[in-house]
Every structure is written in structure tokens, then in C-alpha cells.
Amino acid sequence: MGSPQTDSQERLGLNQVVEKLIRMLVPVVGKGIGMITALDAGAGEVKLDPGLIEQVLLNLALNSRDAMPSGGTIRIGTAPVRCEPGEVPGVEAGDYALLTFSDTGRGMSAQVLSRIFDPFFTTKARGKGTGLGLSTVHSIVREHGGAIRVESAPEQGTTFRIYIPRMVDVPLRASEPG
Numbered sequence: 001m002g003s004p005q006t007d008s009q010e011r012l013g014l015n016q017v018v019e020k021l022i023r024m025l026v027p028v029v030g031k032g033i034g035m036i037t038a039l040d041a042g043a044g045e046v047k048l049d050p051g052l053i054e055q056v057l058l059n060l061a062l063n064s065r066d067a068m069p070s071g072g073t074i075r076i077g078t079a080p081v082r083c084e085p086g087e088v089p090g091v092e093a094g095d096y097a098l099l100t101f102s103d104t105g106r107g108m109s110a111q112v113l114s115r116i117f118d119p120f121f122t123t124k125a126r127g128k129g130t131g132l133g134l135s136t137v138h139s140i141v142r143e144h145g146g147a148i149r150v151e152s153a154p155e156q157g158t159t160f161r162i163y164i165p166r167m168v169d170v171p172l173r174a175s176e177p178g
């Protein structure tokens with residue numbers, strides 16, 4: 001599939017980008033699903049391609065909608081986090097803007113969970129799913145130098161955590177140490 005589009009990444013406030021995209025998601029998920037947002041004012045700035053982040057949120061929202069056929073709630077949050085070495089499996093130590101996306105849907109078995117990022121893996125009926133949503137999400141997150149974690153269990157809902165490297169300004173030093 002496409003090569004990394006690093007040249008369309010811009011330095012942006014994660015909250016501003018997410019706020020704009022959430023407005024687009026409301027009609028996508030439909031009336032029976034509530035959306036609650038909790039954007040931490042300190043989430044900070046990240047280098048990202050807004051068009052690709054739109055694809056991430058859209059794919060996550062469509063999956064949550066499908067997992068909640070009789071309604072439910074989607075929660076979207078941001079927060080600044082610092083990960084220590086080994087603290088979060090698969091996430092390198094460093095400063096991140098954390099984007100959390102969770103739903104109160106049917107959740108997944110461990111068996112399904114282990115395959116969700118595989119291209120063409122779907123549990124949906126023929127014509128309803130392509131199995132490409134989460135593999136696309138995964139590659140977009142990787143293109144941003146980030147990482148994604150998922151927690152889910154049957155009937156317990158699903159939570160995705162996306163770690164995007166946070167831009168931290170290094171204070172200028174008057175002189176190099178001797």
C-alpha cells in the first residue's frame with residue numbers, strides 16, 4: 001500500500017485536530033450512540049497528517065458503531081503521558097500525546113483480538129467488512145512514529161490507546177557545558 005506521507009505531516013495541537021474530526025463523526029455513528037469527549041488541555045502538539053488521522057478516527061468509529069447495534073457510548077479522550085522504559089508493552093520510552101477511543105460495545109474474544117490488525121481479517125458478513133480498517137489504522141499510527149494498544153473482552157467493550165510522539169521543546173542553552 002502507499003508509502004509513508006511524511007511530507008504532509010504538520011505540527012498541530014492534537015486537541016484542535018480531534019475536535020474538528022469529532023464533528024464529522026457524529027452523523028457517521030448515528031443517533032443511538034452517544035459521544036463523550038474528554039480532551040486534556042495539556043495534550044500538546046504532535047506532528048501529524050490530519051487526513052490520515054481522520055481515517056484513523058473514522059475506522060475506529062465505524063467499528064464501534066458496528067459493535068453497538070442497539071446503541072451505546074463512544075468516549076474519546078486525549079492526555080499527555082510520559083512512558084518509562086518497559087512501562088507499556090510495545091511503546092518506547094518517551095513523551096506522548098495519548099488518544100483514547102473506547103466503546104461500550106460487544107467487545108472481542110482473545111482469539112479475535114489477536115488478529116484484528118491482520119489485513120483482511122474480519123468477523124463481519126460478506127459485503128459488510130473488508131478487514132482493512134484496523135490494518136490501515138495500524139500503519140497510519142506507525143507512520144506517525146506511534147504505537148497502538150487495545151483492550152477488550154466479550155461484552156466488556158473495547159478501548160484503543162494510540163500513543164503519538166509529543167513535541168517537547170528543548171530549552172535553548174546559552175552555552176555548551178565545558
Ligand SMILES: Nc1ncnc2c1ncn2[C@@H]1O[C@H](COP(=O)(O)OP(=O)(O)O)[C@@H](O)[C@H]1O
Nearest residue numbers: 063064067107122123129130131132133134158
Ligand atoms: N470496537 C470494536 N468492537 C468489537 N470488535 C471490533 C471492534 N473493532 C474491531 N473489531 C473486530 O476486528 C475486526 C477487524 O476490524 P477491521 O479491520 O476494521 O475490519 P472490518 O470492520 O471490515 O471487519 C472486526 O471484524 C471485528 O471483529
Ligand SMILES: [Mg+2]
Nearest residue numbers: 062063133134
Ligand atoms: Mg472496520
